[in-house]
Amino acid sequence: MMCEDVLKIKNLPKELTDAEKKDFLKHFGASKVKVITSKAQQKSVVFAKFDSKEVAREVLFRLHQTYILKNRLCVEYADHDIGLPKIKKVEQANSSNKEHFKSFITKLNSFNHSVEFHQPPPPHLKYIYPKANRPTINNIGHALATVPKFYTQVLHLMNKMNLPPPFALQEPLRQQATKPQVQQRNINPPQPKSQESSSESELESDEDSKQHKEIIPQKRVLHQKKSVKRPKFIKPNIVVSASTTKHEKTEDIFEKTDVQTQRKIELKVSATALETKVHEQIEQTNALQSHVDEAEEQSNNTKSDKTIITVEELTANQISAKDLDVLPVFKNYHPGPPTCRLYIKNIAKSVELKDLEYIYHRYKTEASEGKVNNFEIRLMQEGRMKGQAFVTLNSVEIAQKALKETNAYILKDKPLVVVFARTAPSKK
Incomplete structure (x- = not known):
């Protein structure tokens, strides 16, 4: 039973004395306080x-889980009233x-407890079971092997x-027990010296044989498997023809062909013809070199004339907006708020200001009248x-x-990564 007007307070500080603990609880309206210390x-x-x-309930909500001198109080309802110890019902337990x-003994000795036959069975009744035979013994052995509890009870x-x-003996113990007996039987008795001694020895041997006669287990005869006769493989007689035995020459089989060897052709050329050909080749190389120089000069002139890039070049060398997400440089790309100043990064090392x-x-x-031209390119190198x-x-x-x-x-x-710069400094 739980007393709702009695509280049990645990984990009070060690620094407080018993009198201080009593005064502390009487301050909250306790009529009777009992301190138990170990x-x-x-x-x-x-x-x-x-x-x-009601008062006990209010005090429980007020003091439970509160800290006093760094100790958290644990307040709960007591199991019994103050001064009333726990009464152990020994007599009821014994009864x-x-x-x-008693109920266990009646169940143990009753004839049939389920039908409320509580008296023991009559002594003149006996169990009538059929006589033991081989199938019933085999079934009992199977039950013994499968049910371990039944085996232990038996x-x-x-x-x-x-x-x-x-319990059966193990095989090595059997062999040790049978060895000395076999040795005794193998020992040959001494040859008789006279007829009397022979008769006495025969009588003694008969008595000993009757006393020490033991059953020796016979060896099991293993039935050998019948070997199946398989017919042997007979190699066929290969008739070797006389034509294969003869070694024919390759010359007799293949036709002979005349292999023509490469021959050197001698040419007689005059010195004047060689000189004219050399002069012609030199003139051709000079003409080609002059054409190449002219083409390079024209390309340099066109480049010097082109100081500004064209729209075709920009579009040809620019990556499309769809493919920008593939490049890691343009991951989380955002141009920022628009200003008149651009910030360019990811520039190659070989890029120059030009x-x-x-x-x-x-x-x-060009700047309008009264305004300063702010155009400027700054490359950080x-x-x-x-x-x-x-x-x-x-x-x-x-x-x-x-x-x-x-x-x-x-x-x-x-690829150039171009965004708007954060601030545009003003030129003085």
Whole structure:
């Protein structure tokens, strides 16, 4: 039974004395307080009784899991009232044990407890079982082998009835027991010296043979498997023809062919003819070299004339927007808020300022009256900022156009990553 007006307080601080613990609980309205301390465990348990269940409940909610001097209190309802020890019902337990014992004995000795025949069976009744035969013994042996509990019970019964143990000896023990007997039998008796001694020895041997006569187990005769006769493989007689035995020459089989060897052809050429041919070859090489030089000069002139990149070149060398996600350089790419200043990264080491000028001079415009031309290209070639550049343009619209056309442009085998710069510094 649980007393709802008695509380059990555990885990109070060791620093408090018993009187202080009592005063502490009486402060919360306890009418009676009992402190139990154990010197071995150095712990104390306090039982506090209150006037009503409501007060005890309020104190339980107030003090449970609260900290006092770094100790968390554990408050719960007590199992019994203060001053009333636990009463052990020894008599009831003994009576219940006796009842169980009686019911067990009646079940053990009753004729049929399920039909409420509690009296023991009459002594004149006996079990009538059929006589033992080979199939029933085989079934019993099978049950003994499959049910281990039945096997142990049979051994217990044999032990109570003083029957010899049924355990069989192991094979090595049998061999050790039979060896000395075999040796005694193999020993030849001494030759008789006279007829009397021979008669006595025969009588003694008969008596000894009767006494020491033991059953020796016979060896089992193993039935050998009948070997199946298989017919032997007879090699066929191969008739060797006389034509194969004769070694014919290759000359008789194949036709002879005349192999023509390469012969050197001698040519007689005059010295004047060779000199004329050499002069002709020199003139041809000089003419070709002059054509190549002219072509190079024309290409250099065209390059010098082209200071600005064309739209065809931009579109031809620019990666499409669909393929940008494949490249790791453009992962999480975002151009940022538009400004008039571009920030370019992923520039090859071999790129020079003239290469960027060749691309971004396309977006250079003349400033209007009263305004300063802010166009500028800065390529970082040293330090941490190496491989990066800043391009300042005159307006935000031009910067947006330049970003759209030049982003992902492949310059010297590396695509340019173009974004808007964060701030555009003003020129003084």
